[in-house]
Amino acid sequence: MAGRNWSEADVRVRPGRRNSRPRTKDRPKHEDAVVGMVIGVDRGRWSVLLDGRRITAMRARELSRTPVVVGDRVALVGDTSGDAGTLARIVRVEERTSVLRRTADDTDPYERVIVANADQLVMVTALANPEPRTGLIDRCLVAAYDAGLDPLLALTKADLVDPAAFLANYAALDVPYTVTSAQELSDDQREELIASSGRMPRRLDGLDELRERLAGRVSVLVGHSGVGKSTLVNALVPDAARTTGHVNDVTGRGRHTSTSAVALELPGGGWVIDTPGIRSFGLAHVDPTTIVEHFPDLAPGTVNCPRGCTHDEPDCALDTFVAEGGAGESGQQRLESLRRLLRSRDVPDKDEHMERR
């Protein structure tokens, strides 16, 4: 009905409507609202970036308990000056292009959206200290595929161990990766860096390639404690430590002021979303079909599968398909990788929950 002009006649065919002013529910809501991006959440207050201003906002009552998470585009009304002490109101959450959920656990029985509108899931994994575990990465991959995010494996501490052996686990999966390693510092350099930044310094090799992968995109960083995630974030975003209160000045150890995600703008454009305390994803709802779609070489082989095939059962047609060469030379390895991912849905990494702080 776009462009239609209402006439007196239209009004008259609706008997009983005395007031010519449309009822509130018929009026377009909040025409004057402006849209910003949620960059942080803390105790019922949202931090929203709008035209370079950081605005503190509350959720309008009409939204009730609608989740509003980091990465969400939200419509704001009220005082959007961003001046100290002001509070805007979030009146609408714009449609999301992606959602990343964390799993239900002992402290919270619901799967919850943790980040919206991200493009990429960066799995920060140390090659040693702590030892890398494929289980968690597999679960992250499934979460990424399910949420429609591109996965990126960010391997750290390559100064301690050569990445080749670990990467062999992912060769058949074709997961893109970057490798960083800390440079040795002389005592003088260390002194100087501690004096200038107030935290344990790490100069990283390999950072440029990671920067390129992150440029202009919205990337969620996940990883176990100690893998070097804050080291990466601090290297990528110069004033991250100040923004997040992430790193303890004295010890250099992580000390998180909150367990919710926070979005940090990259100097060259794009965002990294740090997720302290989030190490597990809700995968119970993930349909095997969604995962198989990420294996375009295997997907055609599923046409002969029984209805509702889990693709990890004796009747699955993929075995024959692969045996007959349908997926090429790497078919068998690819099928094994696919099944490893499918199984990772049911087996939470044993440390995932314990490590939540």
Ligand SMILES: Nc1nc2c(ncn2[C@@H]2O[C@H](COP(=O)(O)OP(=O)(O)OP(=O)(O)O)[C@@H](O)[C@H]2O)c(=O)[nH]1
């Ligand atoms: N050898 C080596 N050590 C590194 C590297 N990157 C980080 N580290 C060290 O690993 C330790 C953990 O790094 P963090 O950046 O605090 O790790 P995190 O993942 O943020 O851990 P939490 O703060 O506990 O969540 C620190 O002592 C870092 O200096 C690296 O490339 N090589």
Ligand SMILES: [Zn+2]
């Ligand atoms: Zn099957």
